[in-house]
Amino acid sequence: MAEVRTKSGEPAKTAETKRPKRADALRNIEAIIDAATRMLAVDADASLNDIAKGAGVGRITLYGHFDSRAALLRAVADRAIAQSDRQLATLDLEGDPRAALARLLEASWELTHRYGALVIAASQALSPEQLQRVHDEPAARVRALLERGRAAGAFRDDTPIEWQVTVIQAILHGASTAVYRGEIAAEDAPGLVRDTALAALR
Amino acid sequence: MAEVRTKSGEPAKTAETKRPKRADALRNIEAIIDAATRMLAVDADASLNDIAKGAGVGRITLYGHFDSRAALLRAVADRAIAQSDRQLATLDLEGDPRAALARLLEASWELTHRYGALVIAASQALSPEQLQRVHDEPAARVRALLERGRAAGAFRDDTPIEWQVTVIQAILHGASTAVYRGEIAAEDAPGLVRDTALAALR
Incomplete structure (x- = not known):
């Protein structure tokens, strides 16, 4: 997606002629990331050629947007992480702590199962900061719920919360x-x- | 260690002159694998130069025995796996299933903690068969104990044993x-x- 941002920074006089291209480019980028998300979750070794085919774009187009497998993997992981965060943020974690944890676990399972293989496929391409974030944000959400549940006597509090x-x-x-x-x-x-x-x- | 085996297959007439070299070589190989085991467990990115220093051998000697980082990682993992298998095989897993599982867990924890980072460091260099073995042999041992414990009513048997x-x-x-x-x-x-x-x- 870096290419798009770079293009949008070009001089205004070219913006008129660039605009239709930018819309196409965005659509293609979306299609490529969609196809990569779908295909890498099933086969971590799916080739860029197969992903281009799956996205209905040419090889040249794909390489125009993502100049390496690592760049595509990073974009795929970025979107998966952002979508997971958004989805978990909408959960109702109030009320009975055990029932709230059951809801959080169900949603977390879906995301882990949907994106887990993908994050593993992408982990070589992710920065330490991104990998840290994949771990830390869900952990913080679980920790907050455990704190509330331990205080309410719903969960055992004789083992460290980090261990739980x-x-x-x-x-x-x-x-x-x-x-x-x-x-x-x-x-x-x-x-x-x-x-x-x-x-x-x- | 493949080099040593190859040498031992050489014609008998050279064996007399080779013998002292072979003993040296074996000692060096042991020292290199020891140092690599110790150092990679702490820092998965430890360099071959550092490992040679840690083993008290020259760089040339190390490269003479292990022509790549992958070759050394494989040797380190091979030995860690063999030692783990031997150590777990000596455990007493008879008697009360819960007490037996506690003993198995304690020994498994020690091995996981001692060798886990190493196996992760080596996982790029391991064949799928080796990685499978790292998982399968300990799993078979746990499964056998769970089967006995489930039959004896010591463990819940309303969830699949593979899940446990x-x-x-x-x-x-x-x-x-x-x-x-x-x-x-x-x-x-x-x-x-x-x-x-x-x-x-x-």
Whole structure:
């Protein structure tokens, strides 16, 4: 997306002729990121050529917007992270802490399962700061809920809260790996994640 | 270590003159793998030069035995995997299933913590078969104990056994990551792992 921002910084006299191109470019970038998100989640090694085909754009167009696999992976991960943050921010985490945690776990499972393979595929291309963010923002949300639940006596408070956050994230990622390996069915995962996490916090 | 095996296959007439060299070579290889094991566990990016220094051998000697970083990482991982297997094989897993699982978890924690960062450092250099083995052999050991414990009524059997194996491995790896990040103290980890895993299986 850096290219678009760069273009928008060009002198005003060229803006008129550039505008239709910019709209096309944005549409193509969206289509490429959509296709990459869909395809990399299934096959972390999907080629840029296959992604271009999946997006309905030419190879030259794709390389025009993303000059390397790493650049595309970063854009895909950026969007996945932003969408996850937005989706989790809309959750109702008020009321009974155990029920609120069950809702947070279900939403987190969906995002982990949808984007987990993608983030792994992209992790080579992500900066340490981005990888940190993938971990920290969901952790902060879980931690806030655990604090409230521990204070209310809904969760055990004889183990460190950081450990409880770790266990919840480990269970989510473990479930994603197990589904990916075919050891548990995807439709069973949210229930197993919820029951196991709540059992560990009891 | 492939080099050594190749040398031992050389014609017998050179064996007399080669023998002292072979003993030296074996000692150097051991020293290099020892140093690499120690240093990579602390810093996954430790350089081959630093490892040579740590092993007390010259750069040329190290490159003579391991012609690439990947070759050294594979040797380090091979030995770590073999040592882990041997160590776990000596454990007493008979008697009360919950006590036996506590013993298995404690030993597994030690190995995960000692070798986990190493296996992550080496994972780029490992073949899919080696990575599979890192996962499968410990998983089989846990699964056998869970089967016995489920049959004896010591562990819940209303969730799939593969899920329980996944949760135990996820908790172990989560603990290793949390210690590495400084979120929990290494000396607290075995107790937290044991309590949390047993709570999840109750």
